[in-house]
Amino acid sequence: xxxxxxxxxxxxxxxxxxxxxxxxxxxxxxxxxxxxxxxxxxxxxxxxxxxxxxxxxxxxxxxxxxxxxxxxxxxxxxxxxxxxxxxxxxxxxxxxxxxxxxxxxxxxxxxxxxxxxxxxxxxxxxxxxxxxxxxxxxxxxxxxxxxxxxxxxxxxxxxxxxxxxxxxxxxxxxxxxxxxxxxxxxxxxxxxxxxxxxxxxxxxxxxxxxxxxxxxxxxxxxxxxxxxxxxxxxxxxxxxxxxxxxxxxxxxxxxxxxxxxxxxxxxxxxxxxxxxxxxxxxxxxxxxxxxxxxxxxxxxxxxxxxxxxxxxxxxxxxxxxxxxxxxxxxxxxxxxxxxxxxxxxxxxxxxxxxxxxxxxxxxxxxxxxxxxxxxxxxxxxxxxxxxxxxxxxxxxxxxxxxxxxxxxx
Amino acid sequence: xxxxxxxxxxxxxxxxxxxxxxxxxxxxxxxxxxxxxxxxxxxxxxxxxxxxxxxxxxxxxxxxxxxxxxxxxxxxxxxxxxxxxxxxxxxxxxxxxxxxxxxxxxxxxxxxxxxxxxxxxxxxxxxxxxxxxxxxxxxxxxxxxxxxxxxxxxxxxxxxxxxxxxxxxxxxxxxxxxxxxxxxxxxxxxxxxxxxxxxxxxxxxxxxxxxxxxxxxxxxxxxxxxxxxxxxxxxxxxxxxxxxxxxxx
Ligand SMILES: Nc1ncnc2c1ncn2[C@@H]1O[C@H](COP(=O)(O)OP(=O)(O)OP(=O)(O)O)[C@@H](O)[C@H]1O
Ligand SMILES: [Mg+2]
Numbered sequence: 001x002x003x004x005x006x007x008x009x010x011x012x013x014x015x016x017x018x019x020x021x022x023x024x025x026x027x028x029x030x031x032x033x034x035x036x037x038x039x040x041x042x043x044x045x046x047x048x049x050x051x052x053x054x055x056x057x058x059x060x061x062x063x064x065x066x067x068x069x070x071x072x073x074x075x076x077x078x079x080x081x082x083x084x085x086x087x088x089x090x091x092x093x094x095x096x097x098x099x100x101x102x103x104x105x106x107x108x109x110x111x112x113x114x115x116x117x118x119x120x121x122x123x124x125x126x127x128x129x130x131x132x133x134x135x136x137x138x139x140x141x142x143x144x145x146x147x148x149x150x151x152x153x154x155x156x157x158x159x160x161x162x163x164x165x166x167x168x169x170x171x172x173x174x175x176x177x178x179x180x181x182x183x184x185x186x187x188x189x190x191x192x193x194x195x196x197x198x199x200x201x202x203x204x205x206x207x208x209x210x211x212x213x214x215x216x217x218x219x220x221x222x223x224x225x226x227x228x229x230x231x232x233x234x235x236x237x238x239x240x241x242x243x244x245x246x247x248x249x250x251x252x253x254x255x256x257x258x259x260x261x262x263x264x265x266x267x268x269x270x271x272x273x274x275x276x277x278x279x280x281x282x283x284x285x286x287x288x289x290x291x292x293x294x295x296x297x298x299x300x301x302x303x304x305x306x307x308x309x310x311x312x313x314x315x316x317x318x319x320x321x322x323x324x325x326x327x328x329x330x331x332x333x334x335x336x337x338x339x340x341x342x343x344x345x346x347x348x349x350x351x352x353x354x355x356x357x358x359x360x361x362x363x364x365x366x367x368x369x370x371x372x373x374x375x376x377x378x379x380x381x382x383x384x385x386x387x388x389x390x391x392x393x394x395x396x397x398x399x400x401x402x403x404x405x406x407x408x409x
Numbered sequence: 410x411x412x413x414x415x416x417x418x419x420x421x422x423x424x425x426x427x428x429x430x431x432x433x434x435x436x437x438x439x440x441x442x443x444x445x446x447x448x449x450x451x452x453x454x455x456x457x458x459x460x461x462x463x464x465x466x467x468x469x470x471x472x473x474x475x476x477x478x479x480x481x482x483x484x485x486x487x488x489x490x491x492x493x494x495x496x497x498x499x500x501x502x503x504x505x506x507x508x509x510x511x512x513x514x515x516x517x518x519x520x521x522x523x524x525x526x527x528x529x530x531x532x533x534x535x536x537x538x539x540x541x542x543x544x545x546x547x548x549x550x551x552x553x554x555x556x557x558x559x560x561x562x563x564x565x566x567x568x569x570x571x572x573x574x575x576x577x578x579x580x581x582x583x584x585x586x587x588x589x590x591x592x593x594x595x596x597x598x599x600x601x602x603x604x605x606x607x608x609x610x611x612x613x614x615x616x617x618x619x620x621x622x623x624x625x626x627x628x629x630x631x632x633x634x635x636x637x638x639x640x641x642x643x644x645x646x647x648x649x650x651x652x653x654x655x656x657x658x
Contacts, residue, residue: 009520020508319504322465323518323565324493326486403466406504 014337031298032345037353039291044357052366061143064235065268088229100252103245105237108137111228118187120174130212133220141233149181149196157218165196167210299389306393318405331398338390346382350375413439418471431457433627444599446615447608449624455608463498464488497566499576505550511561512546518569536564555582577608593641
């Protein structure tokens with residue numbers, strides 16, 4: 001008989017068999033469900049965090065890396081002193097990177113210079129507005145989009161003009177009715193003229209990323225002193241040149257003998273993700289181990305239930321063989337049943353796991369994801385479990401002697 | 410070349426220290442198209458012989474040639490296909506799938522023959538109607554009377570149009586009217602060239618066959634030609650039995 005029709009037939013038979021033993025089947029299915037659920041939930045959770053991480057770490061643009069004094073994520077504080085001993089970066093460092101990184105597309109520097117209250121003639125905020133000084137190229141390296149008005153020019157930077165651009169949330173608060181461009185804003189007692197409004201970047205992990213004010217770095221240095229510690233961003237023109245640009249810039253930044261580790265932290269979306277991965281690998285491994293054990297137990301459960309089923313249905317098998325079922329057909333029928341049992345648990349586990357893994361989205365206010373690859377792998381594993389643990393019972397069924405099975409009571 | 414040739418066929422069962430000799434060396438030739446009855450007392454080995462002829466069981470001794478081919482040398486798949494296509498087996502104990510309705514039971518051989526569902530269903534329906542169960546298609550075996558179950562078993566044996574029909578007590582549970590209907594069915598099949606082997610206790614049933622083999626204690630005691638083969642299908646007999654002409658698939 002045609003393979004396809006045979007498969008359809010066997011699946012139909014398997015469905016019938018599972019239906020006739022709902023309770024018994026459900027218990028087996030529950031085992032698979034737990035195994036698949038645990039791994040999918042954990043992996044989805046990690047994936048959710050990770051997918052939001054790239055933007056979370058630094059808000060860097062594509063092919064961009066950043067030099068900073070402290071690492072982006074830290075888990076143990078043992079190295080804390082090492083970071084504290086590190087030098088700060090100043091304008092001279094940026095200049096040197098700018099000169100040496102001949103391949104770079106953009107080099108910028110930023111400096112946080114305070115957190116405080118901002119006010120316009122319409123409104124004032126809580127004293128929680130962060131402020132940053134940034135060079136003109138910082139708009140490129142940090143993928144800031146100017147929605148109205150303009151960004152900073154070289155002239156703004158060099159002559160230290162008292163101008164600023166506003167994040168979307170801050171602009172909304174200070175200028176609830178009209179455009180902020182051209183209006184004065186006061187921050188930490190100094191008045192700046194708003195020249196641009198930035199496009200909304202959205203919130204991340206529950207935190208607004210649009211609640212800030214930015215002024216030219218040159219202005220910040222004049223007002224708050226040359227000793228402001230900088231963070232330096234470098235953007236490569238493309239993926240191919242990225243590594244070369246990185247080596248050039250790193251060479252310019254290094255202040256230590258060759259062979260000694262960098263005296264700064266190099267952060268990029270890739271390195272952040274990599275760091276995150278290595279930190280979560282233990283969790284990942286634990287989840288994998290747990291779910292492997294659960295699936296193994298569930299697989300043994302499937303084997304057990306299938307062996308019982310084969311014994312119970314000895315007569316049925318005898319009848320099928322007597323009227324012309326080949327061994328192969330009987331075998332496929334029972335393997336299909338095992339796979340079906342396993343896949344029902346698998347599908348439910350995948351759905352519940354993805355839903356549960358995305359729960360953190362509500363708490364952290366990040367975007368949920370549907371990891372299709374994880375779903376496919378989960379279902380694949382279920383099929384494998386069904387095949388591995390269903391084969392022996394099915395083989396037993398197929399090799400029963402027809403006449404003995406017909407006599408079986 | 411005979412359709413079936415068995416020589417010295419023996420089958421025994423070992424039960425602990427005891428050995429039960431169900432068949433002690435049976436030799437027999439059956440031509441294509443024969444209508445043959447096997448009779449004998451209970452426990453004489455009739456069902457054992459039928460299981461061997463139906464390629465379900467293997468003998469301990471002797472040779473079984475079907476269509477000139479030694480059955481002992483056939484592969485498992487070949488045997489399965491013969492059981493599916495060549496032989497229609499009516500079991501003494503029916504052997505229906507308890508959890509499936511009559512229609513599905515009759516459909517079963519067609520599933521393994523690889524027929525598409527629609528055709529399968531049609532043929533199963535027609536065959537069930539043919540044995541007078543058109544109104545019991547969706548009853549499970551435990552919702553049917555003994556005679557009705559027997560007829561489902563007969564329908565299942567006939568549905569794939571096998572050329573050989575092996576029926577072990579096919580009228581055992583039937584009233585004489587329905588029994589005659591089944592005999593008429595066999596007669597029609599025989600007329601069309603099918604080979605029919607019926608195990609029976611009833612002389613009445615045996616009278617419809619062309620040849621009667623009597624078995625006693627696992628041996629053939631007699632092998633007689635029935636010169637006055639009785640017919641149910643022509644004329645008066647049919648009218649008497651009240652049989653509507655049967656449609657045979
Ligand atoms: N599986 C078995 N194990 C042991 N003995 C068996 C087995 N099957 C049949 N026998 C024995 O073989 C002998 C022949 O049995 P068989 O079923 O062929 O009889 P039969 O002629 O069909 O009888 P009946 O008319 O009652 O159906 C019997 O004595 C029976 O006890
Ligand atoms: Mg018998």
